[in-house]
Amino acid sequence: MTANDKISGALPTPTLHAENGVLTLEGLALPELAEQFGTPSYIYSKAALTAAFESWQQALAGRRALVCYAVKANSNLGILSVFARLGAGFDIVSGGELARVLAAGGHAGKVVFSGVGKTRDEMRQALKAGIRCFNVESAAELERLDAVAGELGVLAPVALRVNPDVDPKTHPYISTGLKGNKFGVAFADAQALYRRAAALPNLRISGIACHIGSQLLDPAPVAEAAQKVAGLVDRLADDGITLDHIDLGGGLGIRYRDEAPPVVADYLAPLLKVFEGRNEELYFEPGRSLVGNAGLLLTRIEYLKPGETKNFVIVDAAMNDLARPALYDAWHEVVEVVAPSTESQVYDVVGPICESGDFLARERRLAVAEGDLLAILSAGAYGMTMSSNYNTRPRAAEIIVDGGQAHLVRARETVAALFADEKPLS
Ligand SMILES: Cc1ncc(COP(=O)(O)O)c(C=O)c1O
Numbered sequence: 001m002t003a004n005d006k007i008s009g010a011l012p013t014p015t016l017h018a019e020n021g022v023l024t025l026e027g028l029a030l031p032e033l034a035e036q037f038g039t040p041s042y043i044y045s046k047a048a049l050t051a052a053f054e055s056w057q058q059a060l061a062g063r064r065a066l067v068c069y070a071v072k073a074n075s076n077l078g079i080l081s082v083f084a085r086l087g088a089g090f091d092i093v094s095g096g097e098l099a100r101v102l103a104a105g106g107h108a109g110k111v112v113f114s115g116v117g118k119t120r121d122e123m124r125q126a127l128k129a130g131i132r133c134f135n136v137e138s139a140a141e142l143e144r145l146d147a148v149a150g151e152l153g154v155l156a157p158v159a160l161r162v163n164p165d166v167d168p169k170t171h172p173y174i175s176t177g178l179k180g181n182k183f184g185v186a187f188a189d190a191q192a193l194y195r196r197a198a199a200l201p202n203l204r205i206s207g208i209a210c211h212i213g214s215q216l217l218d219p220a221p222v223a224e225a226a227q228k229v230a231g232l233v234d235r236l237a238d239d240g241i242t243l244d245h246i247d248l249g250g251g252l253g254i255r256y257r258d259e260a261p262p263v264v265a266d267y268l269a270p271l272l273k274v275f276e277g278r279n280e281e282l283y284f285e286p287g288r289s290l291v292g293n294a295g296l297l298l299t300r301i302e303y304l305k306p307g308e309t310k311n312f313v314i315v316d317a318a319m320n321d322l323a324r325p326a327l328y329d330a331w332h333e334v335v336e337v338v339a340p341s342t343e344s345q346v347y348d349v350v351g352p353i354c355e356s357g358d359f360l361a362r363e364r365r366l367a368v369a370e371g372d373l374l375a376i377l378s379a380g381a382y383g384m385t386m387s388s389n390y391n392t393r394p395r396a397a398e399i400i401v402d403g404g405q406a407h408l409v410r411a412r413e414t415v416a417a418l419f420a421d422e423k424p425l426s
């Protein structure tokens with residue numbers, strides 16, 4: 001077995017390699033990045049981000065379509081600027097995300113605004129910026145948007161997010177298109193709501209949207225939802241309501257462990273078949289599939305702690321940095337950054353936070369010693385964006401590597417900054 005084999009087998013990030021027994025991302029050695037930027041740090045590969053975006057664009061070539069990156073997956077300005085330059089649109093769920101997109105050089109005219117709880121302020125902000133479309137999620141929101149647009153003297157472009165009641169066969173916390181979910185308007189109510197929207201003076205009906213869930217590995221439920229939506233679009237046309245776009249949401253899954261998600265072209269094929277011969281522009285809102293495997297979390301081992309029933313590796317990253325394992329029992333591959341020379345043992349990889357749920361991985365065979373580095377893979381999506389300051393832990397630094405250069409795109413937080421806006425009671 002070579003030193004490289006000892007690090008790992010197939011790595012899910014296309015630009016992550018083992019070279020002479022050391023993990024490198026776009027040719028940059030992870031131990032040197034740890035020296036330069038400290039740990040824990042999120043490290044992303046621009047080439048991997050670009051390749052992921054291009055696979056969407058290639059799969060949609062020849063079709064009028066807009067890929068709106070779902071900002072919630074990773075909202076760092078560096079990441080957003082990469083996608084903005086590649087021509088992406090953006091799917092946002094808050095005024096904060098809109099501000100980020102604009103600060104990163106994204107165009108408001110390519111922004112769609114999803115979410116069930118848009119405030120009046122957020123509506124005003126988005127209308128003034130001139131976003132492409134509001135994905136409206138309830139009757140009450142429709143009325144509010146009409147009123148806010150009326151006050152500003154503008155027309156609000158709208159799509160209704162419909163709930164097609166299709167089972168996406170994913171984790172219950174991240175399925176969004178079933179009847180019991182808070183998202184979207186009931187399919188059966190959609191036609192009447194479109195008629196209502198058409199009667200409101202300050203709305204311009206633009207499209208229809210749906211999103212059934214995340215980490216989808218099977219294209220069939222999405223195609224089923226698309227079929228339902230296409231039927232509804234035809235019934236709306238019979239009512240004299242014509243739509244210029246159909247937004248099919250995000251959801252394509254990635255490989256964390258041994259999943260076999262379809263490549264983008266195979267995921268889209270059954271969907272595109274549904275829309276063959278139709279003229280509506282298609283929008284997509286992928287998040288995870290664009291960033292998930294373009295990033296990793298680099299962490300250093302503080303202690304090895306043999307336990308009574310299990311062994312622990314205590315690292316300097318924790319559930320505040322990467323919440324997915326604690327929240328969903330999600331699996332992230334953990335890899336030694338330097339080919340090990342010691343014997344392996346089975347460990348739980350845990351952080352310093354005072355919660356038994358503070359684990360990053362459980363029951364992993366690792367050959368490690370105090371001070372070694374570990375890479376937690378597939379951490380580019382819903383990693384940093386779901387991080388917190390629990391236990392007054394400053395959040396990690398974020399770095400984008402690009403063709404041999406490493407760019408710090410978010411400095412590590414300082415403890416002082418964490419309570420700068422607080423004061424003791426006088
Ligand atoms: C409306 C909407 N669009 C897009 C996404 C992005 O999903 P994913 O990261 O699974 O592609 C989500 C999250 O599930 C969402 O709720």
Ligand SMILES: N[C@@H](CCCC[NH3+])C(=O)O
Binds near residue numbers: 174215
């Ligand atoms: N946060 C979830 C995905 C949520 C999708 C948002 N609609 C995850 O880490 O898998």
